[in-house]
Amino acid sequence: MTVTPQHPPRDAHQPHPPQQPQKPHQPHQPQQPHQPTEQAEAAARLLGLLARDLAPDRLTTDPLATVPYATDRSGARPDGRPLAVVHAAHADDVRTTLRHAGALRVPVVPRGAGTGLSGGATASEGTLVLDLTRMNRIVEISPEDQLAVVEPGVITAELDRAAAAHGLRYAPDPASAAISTVGGNIATNAGGLRCAKYGVTRDSVLGLDAVLADGTAIRTGRRTVKGVTGYDLTALLTGSEGTLGVITAATVRLRPVPVATSTLAAYFRTFEEAAGAASALTAARIEPAMAELLDGPVLAAIDNARGTALRARGGALLLVQCDGAGAAAEAARVAELLTPRATSCEATDDPAEAEDLLAARRLALPALERLGRPLIEDIAVPRSRLAHAVREIEAVSARHGVPVYCLAHAADGNLHPILVIDPALPEVPAAAWAAASDIFTTALRLGGTLTGEHGVGTLKRRWLAQELGQDALELQRRVKAAFDPYGILNPGKAI
Numbered sequence: 001m002t003v004t005p006q007h008p009p010r011d012a013h014q015p016h017p018p019q020q021p022q023k024p025h026q027p028h029q030p031q032q033p034h035q036p037t038e039q040a041e042a043a044a045r046l047l048g049l050l051a052r053d054l055a056p057d058r059l060t061t062d063p064l065a066t067v068p069y070a071t072d073r074s075g076a077r078p079d080g081r082p083l084a085v086v087h088a089a090h091a092d093d094v095r096t097t098l099r100h101a102g103a104l105r106v107p108v109v110p111r112g113a114g115t116g117l118s119g120g121a122t123a124s125e126g127t128l129v130l131d132l133t134r135m136n137r138i139v140e141i142s143p144e145d146q147l148a149v150v151e152p153g154v155i156t157a158e159l160d161r162a163a164a165a166h167g168l169r170y171a172p173d174p175a176s177a178a179i180s181t182v183g184g185n186i187a188t189n190a191g192g193l194r195c196a197k198y199g200v201t202r203d204s205v206l207g208l209d210a211v212l213a214d215g216t217a218i219r220t221g222r223r224t225v226k227g228v229t230g231y232d233l234t235a236l237l238t239g240s241e242g243t244l245g246v247i248t249a250a251t252v253r254l255r256p257v258p259v260a261t262s263t264l265a266a267y268f269r270t271f272e273e274a275a276g277a278a279s280a281l282t283a284a285r286i287e288p289a290m291a292e293l294l295d296g297p298v299l300a301a302i303d304n305a306r307g308t309a310l311r312a313r314g315g316a317l318l319l320v321q322c323d324g325a326g327a328a329a330e331a332a333r334v335a336e337l338l339t340p341r342a343t344s345c346e347a348t349d350d351p352a353e354a355e356d357l358l359a360a361r362r363l364a365l366p367a368l369e370r371l372g373r374p375l376i377e378d379i380a381v382p383r384s385r386l387a388h389a390v391r392e393i394e395a396v397s398a399r400h401g402v403p404v405y406c407l408a409h410a411a412d413g414n415l416h417p418i419l420v421i422d423p424a425l426p427e428v429p430a431a432a433w434a435a436a437s438d439i440f441t442t443a444l445r446l447g448g449t450l451t452g453e454h455g456v457g458t459l460k461r462r463w464l465a466q467e468l469g470q471d472a473l474e475l476q477r478r479v480k481a482a483f484d485p486y487g488i489l490n491p492g493k494a495i
Contacts, residue, residue, distance in 0.1 A: 080125020099215030112184030118457025152183020267314025
């Protein structure tokens with residue numbers, strides 16, 4: 001049968017608090033009224049229309065109350081503050097907001113939980129923030145079709161828990177799953193710990209309801225596993241960072257909960273050796289559900305935050321989880337391959353012990369946030385080049401005198417080099433940006449990409465042409481113009 005949970009809307013999640021501002025890359029601005037007086041008039045008219053057409057609790061105009069919505073977890077913060085915040089509770093609120101904002105050419109920034117790490121939800125002076133966290137209903141769970149229909153403000157981990165009651169799970173598993181929203185994950189095409197085996201968010205999205213810049217509502221995709229009618233607009237909207245449309249509902253694929261899991265923790269002398277061992281898994285045709293790498297400085301930060309002693313056990317940790325009917329046999333193959341390379345290698349079939357290990361991995365970013373403001377990169381390289389990339393990142397750190405902490409989704413070549421910035425500094429130091437630029441260059445030289453799962457946002461736009469080339473970049477801008485001819489949706493992001 002089809003199960004339709006009756007989940008009352010909960011209070012909107014508090015946005016991530018603002019952090020020390022930094023000067024972002026200055027993006028190309030959308031077409032807007034050219035004179036300040038025209039902009040002010042358009043803004044005033046918009047607020048009047050929204051106050052007229054939305055419920056009273058849906059609109060926040062108090063300047064102090066809008067300040068937290070200017071930034072996200074990346075710490076990037078543009079000049080000024082948003083014009084107002086619309087707290088959409090239903091798709092009609094989104095349609096009404098975009099119909100008026102589009103007509104008046106007022107830029108709109110769609111926002112989920114504000115957990116993005118690339119500045120994709122930052123809102124500058126005069127922009128209207130469209131907060132979607134009140135749209136948090138799980139509309140349907142269909143065990144027969146192994147799918148769910150959800151609104152964008154549903155917390156990712158809550159969807160997974162709801163699916164588990166039916167022996168199913170939502171496979172995308174970003175480290176922020178406990179606080180990030182499904183809509184935000186779709187907007188950035190988020191990956192996570194299980195993506196090597198189950199794919200990134202796009203691989204779990206069957207269809208979308210979205211609203212375009214002029215208020216037009218569209219539905220893309222379908223409820224079927226297969227379907228190739230027309231262009232794949234579902235895939236196009238997924239990962240578009242709110243620049244093409246605003247998601248109001250998603251039909252997502254669910255998968256059976258694995259019958260068994262087996263988890264291994266292998267410690268190594270160095271991060272490079274651990275990366276080499278992870279690449280050896282791929283060469284051996286082993287496809288684990290996850291393979292997570294943490295370097296020594298990250299382990300030390302987790303120890304400080306959690307009271308553990310992980311760093312004392314080695315200079316790097318590789319966590320590997322196998323799942324499914326053949327989990328035990330696959331884990332035995334992993335242990336056979338890792339044991340000669342590692343200083344120690346331990347396995348467990350106990351779900352509680354496994355979750356304790358994974359909890360340490362998920363604590364990595366919060367632990368680093370205790371040390372300062374993380375500037376998190378998100379490169380990906382071919383899996384065979386993982387150890388090479390690690391060696392290059394360590395050289396970049398030494399060359400610029402900038403400490404670089406590093407995590408990796410090792411099974412898919414996605415690395416997170418993290419520079420921790422003193423929060424007392426008004427701007428990111430030049431040496432940090434220089435190190436970041438060298439890391440991006442390294443990724444591209446190794447045949448990789450600037451961003452594996454966090455999105456471009458504002459922080460990576462200056463390097464975009466290096467990866468895409470001018471012709472491909474111009475084509476993407478033409479796609480953007482077809483969806484949003486006046487450039488009001490999340491301006492200055494993604495492309």
